[in-house]
Amino acid sequence: MADQVLPDELEQRIRIYEDPANDPGGFKGADWAVIIGTGIVLPVVCILIGWNVGWPS
């Protein structure tokens, strides 16, 4: 891999992110709260309510 020559512009862009100072990392605690709240808790609540509400007889 080290032998491969990448275009200068691409090389420059890659080096930016190889510096740990420029790596923003992953999701933070509050992000996980939003993701779990809207992606797991909300669907579960919708399913529970949907089973019991508004079915015309």
Added chain:
Amino acid sequence: MSDDTINAVEGERGETSWPLKPSERLWNRKSLFVVLMVAASATWCYIIGEYVGYYLPLWPGFLAMTAGAMIGMLLVTLAVVPTSSRFGVDSIKAAVPQFGHNGWIITVTLQYLSIIGWNALLLIFFGRSVSRFLNAIGLGDENLANVVVPLATVGACILVFIILMRGATGLERVAMWLFAFIIGVGAWLIIMLLLKQGDALAVAVPAYASDKQLDFQYGIEIGLVSLLSWWPYIGSMTREARSPSIAAAPSMLGMGLPVPILSFVGLAAILVLETSDPSGWLTDVGGNFFGALALLFIIAANFGTAVAGLYASTVGIKAVPFLNKVPWNMALLISILPVVVIGIFFPNWVFDNFGTFVAYIGVFFAPLCGIQIIDYFLLRRGKISIRGLYAKGPDAPYGYWLGINPAALIGMAVGVWTYLYLLDPISYAIRDPFALVGASVPAALLAAAAYAIVTLVVIRPLNKGGYRS
């Protein structure tokens, strides 16, 4: 201008599949939320609502759709956003660690077919809405559609091309203009339907209602696979944010929630008006003035989504080795031309086979998401080589064998088989335990499990895939 110069100049504007520099990634939570919301808010929501309305009454339908949509958004967000918004890359590059540097054969193909299909659908609605709008302001009769629909298709594509010559800047500016309009008229459509058809809606029974549990699962599944369609779109937009932390909430709330909310219109309309296409009933229910206004909304909303979709597929095309050196405008043309051809010559093909089309989205994108999620969070623990996304050859971290990861192929095969076993995308015939668990979630889980097993047993011991670096 040499090829490298072309790429360098486009790179400065961020319209290549190269990583965006932090200084180029200027979208904050608000601007990303607006762009994602505008991209998600199109009239495909009405046809999604229509399909749910065949099986479920209003409120169970809305809730099932919302549950499915948010599960789908969860899968797409966890699969794409961590890598795309961390390194400023699109959905195709974000899948390189799992599929290999030649994995674009799978991912670009899926992206291209999916976006062409959705845009063909949008353009039918777009053309019909333009035609109805002209009727509403006193021009022509219903036969006008025969002329206006193909003309509107070509006109929209030319306008999209002009806007996207500016790349993501054009996309953001269009989104900001459309945002308030989409929110306002979308809310008006929902309120109008509830006020004018509330009594009928309360007792409306779906046309194909059968078993309660099965119908509810159909509703969840339709919502879920519809949101899996965002896989090809989301990376090209979340790469414009500087971190996964900025992109997380806009992704879930901006791209996830608008779909079930706007789909409510299609769901309600099919239950009481027997057509989900608002261009068919807006002027009858809302009168000529408000009907014309709302038709403008549909035209604008579809246009915003078409811009976002074609931007995403053009960035994806730039990831293809033999196309990465073509100028941006040429790649844009390659992306738009099939939409023009389908929009003019076969517009009803996607429209008439919508149920099959979305089911096939689930067939392929559910396993894809499962594989990406387990690989990023469990197998790699978030360690991605940015250089590996672009390095080629057998010794490259994601070189695998001939640039393809067999674990991903096996994972995809298991996921596709699982989906097809549980739900036939053409007949919608099901097998147990579909009524209990649907098809997309098991497909994603089993694909992820198969990928993890092959990786742990074969790939990692052979020192492939960059797991040990």
